[in-house]
Amino acid sequence: MKFIKHSLPRINGRRGAFQLLFGIVYACLALAMSRKWPTSLEWLSAYMSHYVLVAIWAVPAIVAFVCMFLPRPKDALSFQLLTAAPILSGCLFIIGAFAAPEVTSPYGVIVYWALGAAVMVVSGMTGDSDRDERKVKVWTAG
Amino acid sequence: MDGWMILLAALATVAGSYGASRYAGRATVKVKELDVDGQAYIRAQGINAEIVEALRSQITDLNGRLDSVEKEVKEVRDHNNALIRYCYRLVDILRGLGHGDKIPTPPPSGIHI
Numbered sequence: 001m002k003f004i005k006h007s008l009p010r011i012n013g014r015r016g017a018f019q020l021l022f023g024i025v026y027a028c029l030a031l032a033m034s035r036k037w038p039t040s041l042e043w044l045s046a047y048m049s050h051y052v053l054v055a056i057w058a059v060p061a062i063v064a065f066v067c068m069f070l071p072r073p074k075d076a077l078s079f080q081l082l083t084a085a086p087i088l089s090g091c092l093f094i095i096g097a098f099a100a101p102e103v104t105s106p107y108g109v110i111v112y113w114a115l116g117a118a119v120m121v122v123s124g125m126t127g128d129s130d131r132d133e134r135k136v137k138v139w140t141a142g
Numbered sequence: 143m144d145g146w147m148i149l150l151a152a153l154a155t156v157a158g159s160y161g162a163s164r165y166a167g168r169a170t171v172k173v174k175e176l177d178v179d180g181q182a183y184i185r186a187q188g189i190n191a192e193i194v195e196a197l198r199s200q201i202t203d204l205n206g207r208l209d210s211v212e213k214e215v216k217e218v219r220d221h222n223n224a225l226i227r228y229c230y231r232l233v234d235i236l237r238g239l240g241h242g243d244k245i246p247t248p249p250p251s252g253i254h255i
Binding site: 047072073075076077079080081082083084087088091092094095098116119120123124132134135136 | 147152154156158163166169173
């Protein structure tokens with residue numbers, strides 16, 4: 001049992017846990033969007049495939065599930081995609097508010113951009129147990 | 143929506159997403175300068191605290207020794223004064239007996255009779 005535990009790749013501390021949590025959330029959103037177009041984004045069906053919308057959420061989720069084992073800064077791609085997906089979706093909601101104002105809820109924008117903001121904030125944070133392999137610049141006075 | 147509006151909105155969407163994504167990427171790979179400064183500060187603070195504690199201990203020790211030396215100097219000075227007074231009395235007795243010329247002069251350096 002101990003051998004198995006040591007053999008498994010270790011999730012990178014709090015950053016890894018954050019990526020796991022958000023990966024699960026994004027995967028659920030991708031799954032939900034794969035079943036049907038969100039009402040607020042139905043206008044998009046005239047411009048792009050349904051799979052693109054699913055991929056916007058599924059790709060960051062998959063990358064997050066991989067990068068949660070990597071030390072900082074190798075997990076940068078995960079945070080970039082986790083940020084881009086909700087910001088992109090929020091913008092699409094705003095466009096939807098102009099395209100079909102009767103069906104677009106402002107709450108979608110708030111929720112999506114809050115997700116993006118949370119990732120942006122956490123991307124600069126480091127937990128005590130996180131592996132951090134960034135370059136170190138030694139500061140010397142004078 | 144018109145075509146140009148859709149194009150404009152798409153461009154704004156891509157730009158916003160790219161900007162946010164770029165921020166997250168930069169925050170992730172940012173050079174660890176502040177953390178090192180913080181750690182250096184904490185290390186320096188620890189070293190300084192040790193030095194201050196050692197100096198305080200030395201000051202306490204020196205104060206104790208200084209008190210002891212001052213007490214000893216006071217005792218020696220009192221004894222010296224008593225001895226000088228005793229010498230005056232002996233010199234007076236010798237002079238009274240007519241042996242004043244046998245008193246060795248001058249007295250040792252620092253002694254004034």
